[in-house]
Amino acid sequence: MPAKDYDVLIIGSGASGGMAAYNLTKKGIKCLLLDAGPLVDFEKNRILRPVYELPYRGFGKPGKLPHLFQANEFNANQWVDEKEVPYTHDPKQPFNWVRVRMIGGKSLFWARMSFRLSDFEFKAKDHDGFGENWPISHADLSPYYDQVEPIFRVAGRKEGLAQLPDGIFIEDNSPDSAATKRFADSAKTRGITVTKMRRALGNGQFASSMNLLLPDAMATGNLTMVPNAVVRDVTVDKNTGLANGANFLDRHSRREVHVKARVVIVGASCLESTRILLNSKIANSSGVLGHYLHDQFYMSNSVVATIPEVRDGKGGRGLVGGGGYIPRFRNLDKTKPEKNFLRGYALDFSTGGTPDAKYFPQWGEELQKTLDSHRGTSFSCTLMGEVLPRFENHVRINKDVVDAWGIPVLHFQAKYGDNEFQMAKDAVQTIGEVCHGAGFEVLNRNDKMFPPGYSIHELGTCRMGDNPKTSVLNKWNQTHDIKNLFVVDGSSFVTGGSQNPTMTILALSMRATDHLAEQMRAGSL
Amino acid sequence: MKRRRFVQSLIAAPATAPLMVAQDSARPTPVPVVQAAPKLETGIADDAGNTTPHFFTPPQLAALRKLSDIILPSINGAPGATDATAAEFLDFLIGQSLEDRQKLYRSGLDQLNTQAAKKFAKPFAELETPQAETLLSPLRASWTYDPPADAFARFLREAKQDIRTATMNSREWVAAAGATGGRRGGGVGLYWYPLD
Numbered sequence: 001m002p003a004k005d006y007d008v009l010i011i012g013s014g015a016s017g018g019m020a021a022y023n024l025t026k027k028g029i030k031c032l033l034l035d036a037g038p039l040v041d042f043e044k045n046r047i048l049r050p051v052y053e054l055p056y057r058g059f060g061k062p063g064k065l066p067h068l069f070q071a072n073e074f075n076a077n078q079w080v081d082e083k084e085v086p087y088t089h090d091p092k093q094p095f096n097w098v099r100v101r102m103i104g105g106k107s108l109f110w111a112r113m114s115f116r117l118s119d120f121e122f123k124a125k126d127h128d129g130f131g132e133n134w135p136i137s138h139a140d141l142s143p144y145y146d147q148v149e150p151i152f153r154v155a156g157r158k159e160g161l162a163q164l165p166d167g168i169f170i171e172d173n174s175p176d177s178a179a180t181k182r183f184a185d186s187a188k189t190r191g192i193t194v195t196k197m198r199r200a201l202g203n204g205q206f207a208s209s210m211n212l213l214l215p216d217a218m219a220t221g222n223l224t225m226v227p228n229a230v231v232r233d234v235t236v237d238k239n240t241g242l243a244n245g246a247n248f249l250d251r252h253s254r255r256e257v258h259v260k261a262r263v264v265i266v267g268a269s270c271l272e273s274t275r276i277l278l279n280s281k282i283a284n285s286s287g288v289l290g291h292y293l294h295d296q297f298y299m300s301n302s303v304v305a306t307i308p309e310v311r312d313g314k315g316g317r318g319l320v321g322g323g324g325y326i327p328r329f330r331n332l333d334k335t336k337p338e339k340n341f342l343r344g345y346a347l348d349f350s351t352g353g354t355p356d357a358k359y360f361p362q363w364g365e366e367l368q369k370t371l372d373s374h375r376g377t378s379f380s381c382t383l384m385g386e387v388l389p390r391f392e393n394h395v396r397i398n399k400d401v402v403d404a405w406g407i408p409v410l411h412f413q414a415k416y417g418d419n420e421f422q423m424a425k426d427a428v429q430t431i432g433e434v435c436h437g438a439g440f441e442v443l444n445r446n447d448k449m450f451p452p453g454y455s456i457h458e459l460g461t462c463r464m465g466d467n468p469k470t471s472v473l474n475k476w477n478q479t480h481d482i483k484n485l486f487v488v489d490g491s492s493f494v495t496g497g498s499q500n501p502t503m504t505i506l507a508l509s510m511r512a513t514d515h516l517a518e519q520m521r522a523g524s525l
Numbered sequence: 526m527k528r529r530r531f532v533q534s535l536i537a538a539p540a541t542a543p544l545m546v547a548q549d550s551a552r553p554t555p556v557p558v559v560q561a562a563p564k565l566e567t568g569i570a571d572d573a574g575n576t577t578p579h580f581f582t583p584p585q586l587a588a589l590r591k592l593s594d595i596i597l598p599s600i601n602g603a604p605g606a607t608d609a610t611a612a613e614f615l616d617f618l619i620g621q622s623l624e625d626r627q628k629l630y631r632s633g634l635d636q637l638n639t640q641a642a643k644k645f646a647k648p649f650a651e652l653e654t655p656q657a658e659t660l661l662s663p664l665r666a667s668w669t670y671d672p673p674a675d676a677f678a679r680f681l682r683e684a685k686q687d688i689r690t691a692t693m694n695s696r697e698w699v700a701a702a703g704a705t706g707g708r709r710g711g712g713v714g715l716y717w718y719p720l721d
Binding site for chain 2: 037038040044045046047048049050051052053054056057058059061062063072073074075076077078102357358359361362363364365368444446448
C-alpha cells in the first residue's frame with residue numbers, strides 16, 4: 001500500500017500535541033499523530049493493591065528510578081525506564097528528567113494547577129532588564145486562555161491581580177478553614193496575597209488530552225493516531241528545504257517507518273522535542289537550540305509547622321483543613337527592587353495533615369504519643385521559584401550513548417545559580433515568619449533544593465523570539481529556518497515565571513495551530 | 526493422560542460451542558464450555574514463612590532486631606517492628622541496595638555493637654532498652670534536609686525511617702490498623718502493571 005500523505009504530522013499526544021490535533025482536525029485538516037508510548041487502558045493496567053503485597057513493601061526496587069523522587073513502588077511502571085531511554089550528565093550536576101510515554105503524556109498525571117502567565121513574564125526584560133521579552137504579550141494569548149480554561153474546567157476565584165491574570169473560572173466559593181484564614185491574615189500584614197488554588201477539574205478522574213482533547217479530534221474523522229511510534233528525526237526535502245515527514249521506529253519490533261506530511265508539528269515535551277530536532281540537525285541556524293533550559297525549582301515541605309490549638313484531637317470542623325496559593329509578591333514594582341534577586345516565587349500550602357515522624361527527634365512510645373497528639377495539625381507548603389533562563393544551561397546530543405531504539409540521547413549541563421538560591425532563602429524565611437504571625441509552630445524550614453528537573457516543568461530549549469539569530473521559533477511557534485515546521489510545547493517559552501506552565505502550553509498550541517490553519521487555507525503552506 | 530484430555534477439551538471448546546447453539550435455538554442457552562477462571566484467594570510470601578536473612582552477619586542482624594524493637598515497639602497491643610519482621614525485611618532490602626547504603630548499614634550496626642561492648646561489655650542486642658537508648662543520642666538532633674556528616678548519625682536517621690516504613694507497610698500493621706478503624710500508614714494504592 002502506498003504511503004499516505006497527511007496534511008499535518010503531529011509528534012506527541014500530551015497537552016501540546018493533543019491540543020494541536022484537537023484544533024486542526026476540527027478545522028477539517030487531516031492529521032497523523034504519533035506517540036512513543038502505548039494507548040493505556042487504565043482499567044486493565046492498574047489495580048488496587050495493599051502495600052504489603054508489593055515485592056519491596058512500598059520501598060520500590062532499589063536503584064530502579066534514581067532520578068525520580070516522585071516514583072514509588074505503586075507507580076514505578078508509569079514512568080519512562082531510565083535504562084531503556086537513558087540520558088547523561090556530570091555526576092556533580094544531576095538533572096531529574098521525569099518522563100511519561102503514553103497516549104496523553106504527562107497530562108495524565110499533572111497536578112492540574114492552572115495559571116496564566118502575566119506580562120511580568122511576557123515582558124520580563126522590560127521589567128528588570130534580564131534576558132529577553134517574549135514576542136507576544138498576555139493580550140495576545142488571552143483569547144486562547146479563554147478557550148482552554150472552559151475545556152479543562154478550571155476552578156478558581158477571581159482576584160484582579162496583575163501578576164496572576166484571572167481566567168474563565170468555575171467559581172470556587174468554598175469557605176476557608178479558621179487556620180487558613182489566620183495564615184492569610186498574617187500574610188496580608190506583610191503585603192502577601194493568599195488566593196484559592198486554581199485547578200483543572202477536567203471530568204473528574206482526568207484532566208488530560210486523552211479525555212478532553214483527543215476524543216473530540218477522533219470524532220471528526222480527521223485524526224489517525226499511531227501509538228508506540230518512537231520518532232527518531234524529522235525529514236527534510238533537499239530540494240525545497242521544507243520538512244516532509246519523520247522517521248520512527250515501532251516500539252516493540254524496532255521496524256523503521258517513514259511518514260509523509262505537508263506540515264510537521266513537534267509537541268513531544270520540551271526536551272524530547274529538542275532531542276528530535278537536534279538529532280534531525282535542523283532548525284538551529286541560531287545556535288540556541290537546546291540552550292536556555294530552565295524550569296521552576298520546587299521545594300516540597302519548605303516550611304513545615306503545626307497548628308497548636310487543634311492538637312490532641314481538637315481539630316473540629318472548620319478549624320483546620322484546606323489550603324491555598326500565594327502568587328508571586330516579590331519585585332513587582334520595577335522602581336523598587338526589593339531583594340537581592342530578580343523575579344519571584346509562588347507557594348501552595350495545605351493544612352490538616354500529620355507531620356512526618358522524621359521531624360520529631362524521638363522514637364518508640366514517646367514518638368508515637370507525639371504523632372498521636374499532632375494528628376491533623378500540620379501546615380506544609382511547596383515553594384515554586386522562577387529560574388532564570390541562561391544560555392549556559394543546555395542539553396546537547398551525546399553520540400556515544402543511544403537508547404533502546406538506537407537513538408542518540410541527551411546530555412544535560414544545567415544547574416541553579418545564586419539568584420535561585422537567594423530566592424529560596426527569602427521564601428523560607430518569609431513563610432516561616434507568616435507562620436509565626438499566624439500562631440503556628442514551625443517544625444522545620446528547608447531552603448535546600450532538589451536537582452533541576454524535579455518540578456517536571458522543563459522549558460525554553462526552542463525559545464521563540466522576533467530575532468532569528470537569538471531564537472528558534474517566531475511568535476507563532478513556527479521555526480525561523482523551516483516554515484512548515486512548528487514546535488508547540490514548553491520548549492517555546494522565553495521565561496517561565498513561577499506559574500505551572502500547562503495552561504500556557506495549551507493556549508500557545510491552540511494559537512499556533514489557528515495560525516497554521518489560516519496559512520494552509522491561504523495557500524502559503 | 527488426564528491433563529492431555531483437559532487440554533484437548535479447551536482447544537475444542539470455541540469451535541463446538543457456537544455449533545451447539547445453532548442446532549436448536551429453542552433450547553435454553555447452554556452454559557458456555559469455557560468459563561472465566563475462578564477467583565481463588567491467595568496469600569503472600571509472609572503468610573507462608575519467614576524471610577531467610579542473607580546479608581547481615583548474625584551480630585549485625587541481632588543489633589538491627591534490637592534497634593527495630595526500640596524504634597517502633599509494640600504499643601498498646603498494636604504490632605511493632607518485631608511483629609512485622611522489619612529487621613529481616615531490611616536484611617533483604619539492604620542486600621539489594623546500592624553499595625553506599627549497604628556500607629552505611631553495616632558500619633552503623635557494627636558501631637552499635639562496638640559502643641555497646643565498650644560501654645556495657647555486651648553486644649547491643651543484649652542491652653536493656655534504657656542502656657541501648659543511651660547510644661541513640663544522634664537521633665535527638667533536629668532533622669535537616671542535608672543528612673548528618675557523621676556516618677553513624679546518618680545511619681541512625683535512615684534506619685529510623687526504614688524501620689518505621691518496613692513496619693507500617695507490613696501486613697501485620699495494615700491488618701491491625703484496619704481492625705481498629707485507624708488510618709495510620711500502609712494501606713492500599715493503585716498499582717501500575719508494567720506497560721506492554
